[in-house]
Amino acid sequence: MPSKKALVRHPSPRLAEGLVTHTARSPIDTALALRQWAGYVETLRSHGWQTVEVDPADDCPDGVFVEDTMVVFRNVALIARPGAGSRRPETAAAERAAADLGLSINRVREPGTLDGGDILKVGDTVYVGRGGRTNAAGVRQLRAAFEPLGARVIAVPVTRVLHLKSAVTALPDGTVIGHPPLVDDPSVFPHFLPVPEESGAHVVLLGGGRLLMSASAPKTAELFATLGYAPVPVDITEFEKLEGCVTCLSVRLRDLYE
Numbered sequence: 001m002p003s004k005k006a007l008v009r010h011p012s013p014r015l016a017e018g019l020v021t022h023t024a025r026s027p028i029d030t031a032l033a034l035r036q037w038a039g040y041v042e043t044l045r046s047h048g049w050q051t052v053e054v055d056p057a058d059d060c061p062d063g064v065f066v067e068d069t070m071v072v073f074r075n076v077a078l079i080a081r082p083g084a085g086s087r088r089p090e091t092a093a094a095e096r097a098a099a100d101l102g103l104s105i106n107r108v109r110e111p112g113t114l115d116g117g118d119i120l121k122v123g124d125t126v127y128v129g130r131g132g133r134t135n136a137a138g139v140r141q142l143r144a145a146f147e148p149l150g151a152r153v154i155a156v157p158v159t160r161v162l163h164l165k166s167a168v169t170a171l172p173d174g175t176v177i178g179h180p181p182l183v184d185d186p187s188v189f190p191h192f193l194p195v196p197e198e199s200g201a202h203v204v205l206l207g208g209g210r211l212l213m214s215a216s217a218p219k220t221a222e223l224f225a226t227l228g229y230a231p232v233p234v235d236i237t238e239f240e241k242l243e244g245c246v247t248c249l250s251v252r253l254r255d256l257y258e
């Protein structure tokens with residue numbers, strides 16, 4: 001049976017100090033953020049996902065964005081080397097959690113930098129965003145780690161947003177979705193569907209056509225419903241203020257077999 005496990009990490013008490021790069025800083029309501037995080041985790045659980053908490057990293061304001069700490073392909077976790085120095089201490093406990101789940105561990109090494117948010121997997125195709133956080137050495141190390149396992153790694157430029165997955169994610173049929181003003185070049189994707197809202201570009205595939213997505217994208221949710229999907233909206237406003245989205249709050253492990 002394929003497992004549905006997701007790594008998550010409790011928000012740091014210093015969340016409000018999280019990095020912002022492409023947006024203006026606005027105040028974070030930490031209590032609301034905690035409630036929103038609990039709601040996100042509960043939504044994963046109620047849709048059949050077993051959530052596993054990575055040990056908290058209270059000194060790392062951005063630790064809750066656990067997706068950035070690794071990329072998992074088949075049974076290998078490539079532990080990231082975050083492009084932002086302040087985020088590097090986040091990876092140690094994430095690596096322990098991945099190893100405890102039985103994943104083989106590989107690591108991005110200096111001079112490579114790579115954030116998990118820059119990687120979008122569509123079947124065996126692994127798109128990697130070359131942008132502010134992931135450098136060319138990181139891309140090369142990703143290829144070296146996953147091409148021998150059958151991945152086709154395609155590097156694409158990311159200049160308008162923080163991470164590749166801030167710009168695009170994919171529907172269950174492999175259609176890549178994005179809000180056009182934020183996508184460098186939609187023509188790199190074989191099937192691309194424009195969505196009307198920035199936060200509509202981010203979906204987590206819960207299984208069975210259910211799409212976990214931000215409640216801030218009602219028009220996009222309507223569009224997905226007309227395409228036969230079931231949107232599952234969650235409020236994540238406090239994380240969006242820090243350039244986070246639904247994908248970055250977890251690492252989904254779909255390929256583990258028990």
Ligand SMILES: NC(=O)NCCC[C@H](N)C(=O)O
Pocket residue numbers: 018019020021062065067068084087116117118162163165166242243244245247248
């Ligand atoms: N994968 C993601 O989209 N991660 C969001 C990270 C946001 C955090 N404030 C950062 O700048 O690193």
